[in-house]
Amino acid sequence: MLHDPNRIYIFDTTLRDGEQVPGCQLSTVEKIEIGKALENLGVDVIEAGFPISSPGDFQSVVELSKAVREPVICALTRANKGDIDCAAEALKFAKRPRIHTGIGASDNHIKYKFNSTREAILQRAVEAVKYAKSFVEDIEFYAEDAGRADNEFLAKMVEAVIAAGATVVNIPDTNGYCLPEQYGEKIRFLKENVKNIDQAIISVHCHNDLGLATANSIAGIQNGARQVECTINGIGERAGNTALEEIVMILKTHHSLNFTHKVNSKHLYELSGMVSRMMRMPVQPNKAIVGKNAFAHSSGIHQDGVLKHRETYEIINPEDVGIDQSEIILTARSGRHALNHHLERLGYTIERIDLDQVYERFLTLADGKKEIKDDDILFLMGHETENNYKNGLAIKGLKVVCGDQVSPTATIILNYKGKDNEATATGNGPVDATIKAIEKIIGKSFNIKEFNIHAIHSGSDDVSKVDMRVTDEGKSYVGYGFSTDIVRASANAYLDALNKFV
Ligand SMILES: CC(=O)SCCNC(=O)CCNC(=O)[C@H](O)C(C)(C)COP(=O)(O)OP(=O)(O)OC[C@H]1O[C@@H](n2cnc3c(N)ncnc32)[C@H](O)[C@@H]1OP(=O)(O)O
Numbered sequence: 267m268l269h270d271p272n273r274i275y276i277f278d279t280t281l282r283d284g285e286q287v288p289g290c291q292l293s294t295v296e297k298i299e300i301g302k303a304l305e306n307l308g309v310d311v312i313e314a315g316f317p318i319s320s321p322g323d324f325q326s327v328v329e330l331s332k333a334v335r336e337p338v339i340c341a342l343t344r345a346n347k348g349d350i351d352c353a354a355e356a357l358k359f360a361k362r363p364r365i366h367t368g369i370g371a372s373d374n375h376i377k378y379k380f381n382s383t384r385e386a387i388l389q390r391a392v393e394a395v396k397y398a399k400s401f402v403e404d405i406e407f408y409a410e411d412a413g414r415a416d417n418e419f420l421a422k423m424v425e426a427v428i429a430a431g432a433t434v435v436n437i438p439d440t441n442g443y444c445l446p447e448q449y450g451e452k453i454r455f456l457k458e459n460v461k462n463i464d465q466a467i468i469s470v471h472c473h474n475d476l477g478l479a480t481a482n483s484i485a486g487i488q489n490g491a492r493q494v495e496c497t498i499n500g501i502g503e504r505a506g507n508t509a510l511e512e513i514v515m516i517l518k519t520h521h522s523l524n525f526t527h528k529v530n531s532k533h534l535y536e537l538s539g540m541v542s543r544m545m546r547m548p549v550q551p552n553k554a555i556v557g558k559n560a561f562a563h564s565s566g567i568h569q570d571g572v573l574k575h576r577e578t579y580e581i582i583n584p585e586d587v588g589i590d591q592s593e594i595i596l597t598a599r600s601g602r603h604a605l606n607h608h609l610e611r612l613g614y615t616i617e618r619i620d621l622d623q624v625y626e627r628f629l630t631l632a633d634g635k636k637e638i639k640d641d642d643i644l645f646l647m648g649h650e651t652e653n654n655y656k657n658g659l660a661i662k663g664l665k666v667v668c669g670d671q672v673s674p675t676a677t678i679i680l681n682y683k684g685k686d687n688e689a690t691a692t693g694n695g696p697v698d699a700t701i702k703a704i705e706k707i708i709g710k711s712f713n714i715k716e717f718n719i720h721a722i723h724s725g726s727d728d729v730s731k732v733d734m735r736v737t738d739e740g741k742s743y744v745g746y747g748f749s750t751d752i753v754r755a756s757a758n759a760y761l762d763a764l765n766k767f768v
């Protein structure tokens with residue numbers, strides 16, 4: 267790798283640290299699909315797996331090495347010969363292979379995990395790097411739990427592994443312990459105190475136990491690190507890793523930081539969805555950059571601001587991450603500007619609408635529903651046109667009795683030819699009884715050829731939409747009806763069609 271002073275190398279570990287998430291294990295085929303998408307995204311390094319861990323993971327590294335040629339393909343090992351032999355074997359088809367070896371650097375790890383001493387661990391670190399170097403040129407060394415390690419010892423270890431041949435030195439905050447300032451200082455300390463530091467790239471690998479992974483990674487690069495280890499959607503062991511999409515968009519949004527990289531941010535959203543689907547790991551709706559709500563505005567003041575000027579409440583252009591446009595979601599917290607926006611979008615002529623009246627009805631409906639969708643608006647606007655039927659058919663009242671102990675019966679009051687008429691009828695269900703009651707009043711029956719009831723979204727509180735095709739004497743019309751009551755929606759659809767027969 268060339269040492270361009272402002273170049274940030276993006277090291278993706280979705281297929282290794284990301285895959286450590288319980289339930290997120292991938293097949294070789296899935297790993298290759300994600301690997302190719304990461305290559306297309308423009309990442310510099312793909313950590314493909316931990317070959318010694320299982321035959322399946324070994325095979326995945328082999329196949330990924332064959333299929334993905336542009337990025338460096340990296341395999342993880344512990345600091346021992348067996349792991350390194352296995353990684354070297356798995357990487358033998360890689361165009362740009364890297365072995366990522368390392369050992370614990372904190373006193374906690376040295377004492378409790380290894381029952382060892384700083385000196386002995388330092389020696390194992392150096393031996394592992396030298397051994398890995400006998401297979402491939404590109405060696406990354408990780409000083410596990412560097413976040414909690416003593417800086418003086420860490421500097422000694424880093425200097426020794428670079429002297430042994432490490433090309434990249436990874437300073438992981440394995441337990442997500444550090445504050446951004448502390449982590450930044452640690453990287454600066456290494457920059458200033460390791461004599462041969464310029465012979466290697468410093469890498470940051472931060473975990474999110476305190477929600478600081480991305481902040482710490484940024485602090486790391488501001489203090490001299492040039493590789494960021496991250497995962498799509500921030501997945502990874504425990505609370506996860508630094509999210510790749512966050513790093514890329516921070517660097518883009520704060521271009522004054524003056525860092526460059528070669529990731530094409532326009533693929534971020536698509537890749538987030540792909541990883542989420544394949545790992546069956548939903549993305550939290552409020553996840554920065556790629557969450558369902560990251561570009562959705564649902565409160566009136568924000569919606570008004572965004573509609574007047576997108577940047578009032580958006581620091582990222584959604585197109586930059588591959589999302590067509592931000593969303594204005596109608597809820598009971600929305601105002602008239604947002605409602606107006608959707609009415610216009612649906613083709614209503616605003617000048618002909620009493621917006622205050624529609625808004626009042628909108629609030630009544632929105633208080634009972636979590637979200638108002640297009641079909642709900644059509645339903646609301648149906649009231650506006652109810653009295654304008656050509657034939658003047660309009661429901662004034664409807665009562666339906668149904669259940670398994672009674673014969674379904676409907677009583678309807680229908681305005682027909684300028685006066686209200688009442689009729690009662692039975693049928694083989696509540697909708698059939700209602701249609702028959704309508705037909706009693708108009709003295710004629712029509713043929714219903716198609717009849718569809720759509721559950722529009724979800725939940726028993728939803729507005730349902732009915733469409734039906736009604737024929738008579740060679741003529742055929744389609745009627746639409748909307749209501750939270752499916753019998754009423756069916757009656758509305760029937761009358762909508764009948765009103766079209768002149
Ligand atoms: C910080 C990280 O995230 S590293 C990546 C974590 N990922 C994984 O652990 C997934 C892959 N791991 C595995 O499949 C298995 O743990 C294996 C194959 C690596 C090892 O399995 P086992 O041999 O059964 O050992 P086990 O996992 O129970 O214990 C780990 C052993 O590795 C040692 N070890 C841990 N880290 C290192 C290291 N960096 N270098 C050398 N030895 C290490 C431990 O001290 C312990 O050794 P011991 O048996 O002498 O006490």
Ligand SMILES: CC(C)C(=O)C(=O)O
Pocket residue numbers: 283342408410411436438439440441471473
């Ligand atoms: C293997 C290393 C880089 C790691 O995953 C960690 O320390 O969190």
